[in-house]
Amino acid sequence: PMRTPKSLKIAETQARFIAVDWESLGYNITRCHTFNVTICYSYQRAATNQSSRLSLANQSGRASGCLEMDPKAPRHVVGDLPPNTNVSLKMILTNPEGRKESDETIIQTQEDVPGPVPGEFVRATPSEDKITLQWKEPLEPNGVITQYEISYSGVQSFDPSVVLLRPPLLVSLPWNSSVHSFTQLQPGTTYQFQIRASTSKGFGLPSTLNVTTNISAPTLEEYEGSEASLNETASTITVLLKPAQAKGAPVSAYQIVVRELSPHRARREAGVAGECFREPVSFQNAASTGLPFYFAAELPPRNLQEPMAFTVGDNKTYQGFWNAPLAPRKNYNIYFQAVSRVEKESKTQCLKLAFKGATEEPEVVPDPAKQTDQVVKIAGISSAVLVFIVLVLLAFLLLKKRRSYYSYSYYLKLAKKRKDAIGTTRQEMTHMVNSMDRSYAEQNTLHAEEPLSVGFMDTHTFSNRLPNEPLVPTAVLGGPLCSCYTDENHTAAAAENSRLLDIPRYHCEGTESPYQTGQLHPAIRVADLLQHINLMKTSDSYGFKEEYESFFEGQSASWDAAKKEQNRTKNRYGNIIAYDHSRVILQPMEDDPSSDYINANYIDVSGDAASSSIGERGYQRPSHYIATQGPVHETVYDFWRMIWQEQSACIVMVTNLVEVGRATSAPAQRLQSVIMSQILQQGDQVKCYKYWPDDAEVYGDFKVTFVEVEPLAEYVVRTFTLERRGFNEVREVKQFHFTGWPDHGVPYHATGLLSFIRRVKISNPPTAGPIVVHCSAGAGRTGCYIVIDIMLDMAEREGVVDIYNCVKALRSRRINMVQTEEQYIFIHDAILEACLCGETAIPVCEFKAAYYDMIRIDSQSNSSHLKDEFQTLNSVTPQPQPEDCSIALLPRNHEKNRFMDNLPPDRCLPFLITIDGESSNYINAALMDSYRQPAAFIVTQHPLPNTVKDFWRLVYDYGCTSIVMLNEIDLAQVKLNITSTFHKISIFTDTNFSCTIHVS
Known part of the structure; x- marks a missing residue:
């Protein structure tokens, strides 16, 4: 070209492109009819993770490129530019003889609406009535941020009484804001927040976040004076229960807690807020651990929709908690709690309802005129007691022969064995055994007018248990079915042995029954099941052994x-x-x-x-x-x-x-x-006998037709149709074969x-x-x-x-x-x-949503459901014991194991069948099920030099056609090992098969 072109002319500037023009290029400038016009640009890239269509980008963050222009086009545009950025432009004129460049022109693109606030940088901190949001500037500000706008509204609530906000409320915040607190929110309510930024060009796209406020504890109505206490007896107190007001979540349960007071503890006013008891403790657990409080009852909300009277100490069971009679000579505080539970969150509100004071027995002044008669009565009673003791001894001998004991006896033995095992002192052991004796033996009580119950149904009469009756049968000696009566004379003696309370003893008189029935086996709360099973499995499952052997064996009814x-x-x-x-x-x-x-x-x-509860409980x-x-x-x-x-x-x-x-x-x-x-x-x-057909078969006047089969690893589902001659009906019957x-x-x-x-x-x-x-x-x-x-x-x-x-x-x-x-x-x-x-199966259509929910980190526990589930899996998976891997631990098999801490259990071993000299049939491998096929996989270690032969025996014996290798190895070493051992492998067979090896 003859000379350098003059500077570019800027025809139009927008946020993402610049239109340019230049002087007319005649022959006097180009000096050739063939020439090219190129526009080159460059700019400093902003720190963003946005992908660009620019042709070049270097490590310093600068982006540049060149565009060939058509000199005859009416408009020349440099596009794909970032907003609010200084762009350097220059024109290059080229002909076959050389090139000339114009001066550099710098122009700034206009602003654009900003990108969204990055959702991964939005943090929410909820409380009961407040949510604090923190955020960062958009990764693509596209200009100068002038303000933020946040809209929020309630979308759902655990509490159905909450009125959700409609329409959304708006909050405008200055450009330099990065945190804001939203107050006066409803507890237990999910709010949807939409946050967006603005430049001079307007607002960008919003980022959406759902946040749930914490639930609040239910509100309990205050009591005036002694309004809560209605009536007292020596072993009970009747209190007034009022329903609580839900706050953020429905009330899940009402709990009545009894706390024993030390004699010097001052009496406090009832009806005011008091200390709450978070962890449920049954009467039995409190007695065995020495805790001064226990849960006497738990009531579902449907049972307390209006104020009602409740008797503490009525000797009944509520939701697995035994409401034991109170000790007459002890002081108690009675607490009332309302609990709301939502997912992993639980809130409790409590107050002290009443004070139950000790009851002093009136002093009895003997009448001299009746002393003689009393002496005679005492003599008669003493004789009767001696006869009774002899009968009890005889019954005990019979009991021992039949290997049937009081159900609490094995707890007694367990306590002694556990105490001996950890080497505690004789005094500690005696104290624990006495406590265990009282806590379990004294459950053997029923009101005189209440019938016996064996939990689900009476063994002989099959009569329904009333919903409010305890799930504990009455203990008996030998075989008689007992009726019970109260002996108040034992109360004083028992007072010295109980850590929590004294209760009246009950003695039994009864009639003959075909076999031994009731023993003391109360229902176990699900929350206590793990502890109960661990206790029963101590000392080589002694508790289970005693419990199982107490069942009657053999015929118990006519046939x-x-x-x-x-x-x-x-x-x-x-x-x-x-x-x-x-x-x-x-x-x-x-x-x-x-x-x-x-x-x-x-x-x-x-x-x-018939009972109304039968329809409710399927x-x-x-x-x-x-x-x-x-x-x-x-x-x-x-x-x-x-x-x-x-x-x-x-x-x-x-x-x-x-x-x-x-x-x-x-x-x-x-x-x-x-x-x-x-x-x-x-x-x-x-x-x-195989009672079903593979196709169709007639059995008498019935025709059974096979429809389909669904084989799975551990069970098979077969579907049949069933028809009967003379009936115009076809029924579907499914057989589930485990x-x-x-x-x-x-x-x-x-x-x-x-x-x-x-x-x-x-x-x-x-x-x-x-x-x-x-x-x-x-x-x-x-x-x-x-x-x-x-x-x-x-x-x-x-x-x-x-x-x-x-x-x-x-x-x-x-x-x-x-x-x-x-x-x-x-x-x-x-x-x-x-x-x-629980149920861990996830429908395929819901897996994506379920997965993201499982990996979400809980802000309170700082853990995910996936991590919690894996920890649960580890806790329920028993560790293999030496006796489980006895074959792998045989001395002759030691050299066949790569790692001695990774051995296959005996129950999963694929024994080698092909005979090879004196070689054993063991290989370090385990059979594994797939979803539909049992033993679909064989999982094994990478072969050792001395087990390569066994490895190929395994492949042959079990017809394996694919080998999946998931580890990296030294190919040279493998070739050496295979070469050195290949001549030792010999399988004599007329059958050939192929095997594919997949390496990952």
Whole structure:
């Protein structure tokens, strides 16, 4: 070119582009008909994470680029520029002979609306009536920030009485603000905040944040003077309870707390706010730990909608808390609490209701005229007492022979063993044992007019327990069923031994019963279940052993129908047959009166009498289950008759058709069953006849048609249609077959069984008949399933579990339900796992939202739900013990383990089957289930040089076609190891297969 072009002309400036122009370029300037015009620009990039379409960007933060321009175009634009930025422009004129550059022109782009305030930098600090927000300037200010605007409104509240704000309120803040507090908010309410920034061009997009204020404690109404105290007796006090006013969340529960006062403690005025008791403590726990207070009752809000009188010390149980009688010669403060609970937050408001003073017994002045008669009476009473003591001794000997003890005796022994184990002094041990003796023995009390109860139903009369009666049966000696009366003479002696209170003793007189019934086994609060199980498992599960052995073993009712000669072939086992009073009676067939018999029993959970509570508690429906044996060949037709007659829609099968007679464990058992059945056949036992078809089959006048099957790792769901000749009706019946129960013992984990129970529960139509449950005998595993199902519902709806009395109730309906101590312990572990872990399955469509909720950090606990759930998983996963890995720990197998702290349990071992000289059948590997397939994976260590041969034996024996390797290795070393050991690997077979190795 002839000369340098003159400076650029700026035609238009906007926030994100600049339009330029230049002088006319004639031949006298370009000196050639062929030339190019280029506009180059550069600017300093702001500190932002915004991606740009600029062509160049260096580490110093400057951005630059060049644009080819069409000289003939009417408009020349440099675009994609950041707002409010100084841009340097220059023009370059180029022809084949060279180039000339114009002077640099600097122009500033205009401002634009700002970007959003970064949500990750918005912090909220809530309290009950205030939320403080902190934020940072937008990452893309696009100019000078002039102000912030925050709008907020209530979107939802835990308290239905709260009036949500409509429309949103606006707050304008100056440019230099980064924090603001919003006051006079409602507790327990979620507010939506939208914050946005503004420049001279206007407001940018808002950032939205939802924040929930903390809930407040409910407000309790104040009492005037002694208004709260209505009436007193020696062992009770009646108080007035008034409902609380919710504040931010509905009232979850009302609690009555009793605190024993030391003699020198001054009496305080009742009806004023007092100290609150956050952690619930039952009377039993308070007695064993020496705490001066206990929770006498917990009432649901629906029970206190209006002021009502409540008697403290009425000897009843409320939501698992025993309202024990008060000691006449002790002083107490009575507290009333209202609790609101929302998610992980709990707030409590309390006040002291009343003071219960000690009651002094009036001094009795003897009448000399009656002393002679009293001497005679005393002599007679003494003789009667001696006779009574002899009878008690005889009863005790009989009790000892039958291995049946007071239920609190094992707590006594546990206390002694635990004290001996930790080496405490004799005085401490004596004090604890005495305290435990009182706290458990004195629960053996009922009012004289109250009937006996065994929790779910009376073992003999099957009468319903009233909702306000305690879930504790009366203790008995030997076998008589007792009625109770109060002996006030023992109160004075007992006063010296109780740490919390004295209560009247109750003595029993009774009539004969078929077998021993009540012992002291109160319901356990879900919150206390972990502590209870740990206590029972000490000293080699001594508590469970004593408790299980207190169950009556054997026949406890008549079974005349089952013993008839024509029905003998209908029983799989001669000692597990149906009681007459609870058996399922089939509609008899013509000319065959014995055709009404099937080895099956109704399992009631509520008793015979109709009650309004039965409709409210689904798990207390009468005849909710039928427990039966696994059908034999002769009873398949009777089985389908029962399904049709009872209108059952679900069959639960907790056995396999054939189980091997040796102890093989899941999941190894389920994979090896096919392999081992070719080797071990002598010990196989037929547990159940296959009573369902693979396609369609006719059983008498019934046609059963297979519809579909859904195989899963630990259970199979089969769907059938059931038709009967002469009936224009087709019914759907689902069979839930749990295959994860090992041939011997119980499942190692309850997770699969709990998932199985939930699946059955949601699949059973509400209008269907009883759920039919069977294993082989219809007693052991069947009892476990039914007890767990009942207890899960009870825990959810009442907050307590009553496993002991539930098993006892089931045994009154069918012989020996829950057959082993191991099964009894497994029931406790399963319910504990369900209570600790809950339902963890997440629908696929909800997984994204659930995941983000799980990883969200809670501002109060500074932890996420995901972390809490993982910690719970660690707490419920037992650590393998040496006896669990006995095969891996054999001396001959030591060299086959890469790490001695990472050994496979015996129950999961994939034993090597291919014979290779004298080499053992062990490899450090474990079988793992997938969702749908048992033993779908084999997890193993990276082979050692001396186990490469075993590794390929494993691949061959189990037909593995894919190997996934997840570790990095030295390829040269691997090649050396494989080369050095390859000549030792020899598998003699006519079968060839391929295997793909995937390396990650």
